[in-house]
């Protein structure tokens with residue numbers, strides 16, 4: 001079997017490439033930087049790097065020729081941004097480029113597409129019950145411009161599927177943690193800040209998480225057995241900052257911050273630090289948009305992927321232990 005993977009150097013993408021190669025797939029992995037690809041994927045048998053950007057698809061799209069599956073993980077991915085409006089960049093990458101990629105995948109005879117959305121496009125249930133795949137969010141309900149671009153993308157893909165033959169399965173991962181997060185994404189930054197004792201404390205929060213390796217496994221199973229048009233939330237544990245810190249203490253031997261701050265104070269500090277960071281043209285440690293996500297307390301069910309794809313989510317402690325070990329081995333974490 002032959003796979004084309006976009007975002008091959010990302011948290012999800014590099015775990016996916018690794019698992020595909022281990023399972024005997026021939027993999028072509030798109031990467032913007034050959035140097036980063038060599039660092040993340042070097043030495044893997046059956047893996048060929050295709051250097052390119054989603055913005056210059058014409059140069060490399062032919063490499064999808066004859067692939068059984070396209071796994072699309074690359075995205076303009078941040079919960080918040082330092083300055084300016086990123087809306088057009090987000091929608092160019094997460095909507096227009098995705099649709100163009102799928103058109104070209106069909107042209108080159110790709111058998112199935114597995115697309116990565118997010119559980120940020122799943123609506124919180126007003127009755128407090130756990131949300132499922134049918135709880136779809138309208139783009140204007142999204143908590144931030146990134147979530148909005150992914151929700152617009154979900155709709156655009158549905159529209160695309162009405163007039164195209166290539167089957168598309170969509171996965172909606174929760175907040176992903178895991179080894180191989182070189183970026184790092186927000187979760188990796190949280191772990192690195194924890195290890196470096198840079199976190200002042202916790203606050204009331206509630207968020208769904210999943211291991212990037214389990215999300216990758218779900219995508220491979222979806223390519224194998226899910227019919228086009230299916231959507232799967234990938235969500236393993238509902239947790240909180242306090243619980244994450246407790247487990248991180250256990251697996252790393254580093255003491256976490258003991259202080260607990262009330263939410264109004266945290267929101268005010270985040271708002272103030274955003275203003276200051278923007279004057280200084282610097283990143284803020286925690287943005288108001290990130291806070292909204294961490295305190296929304298939305299619960300999404302990853303049970304359909306268990307039932308229909310036979311997925312088994314690993315314990316959160318294993319995820320955090322392996323993440324910490326990876327950062328220490330790679331020299332990024334203390």
Ligand SMILES: NC(=O)c1ccc[n+]([C@@H]2O[C@H](COP(=O)([O-])OP(=O)(O)OC[C@H]3O[C@@H](n4cnc5c(N)ncnc54)[C@H](OP(=O)(O)O)[C@@H]3O)[C@@H](O)[C@H]2O)c1
Pocket residue numbers: 006007008009010011012013030031032033036052053054055072073074075076077093116117118119172173174175176177181183185187
């Ligand atoms: N991480 C999460 O918590 C989470 C949760 C739900 C859904 N998702 C979705 O999961 C997918 C994978 O995210 P991730 O966590 O693996 O994030 P990530 O580590 O930031 O990976 C994103 C990947 O996309 C690549 N990329 C970005 N812009 C590109 C472009 N214009 N052309 C080609 N490649 C480009 C990046 O390349 P570089 O390595 O060169 O930067 C990177 O390999 C995304 O679709 C994201 O929206 C993530």
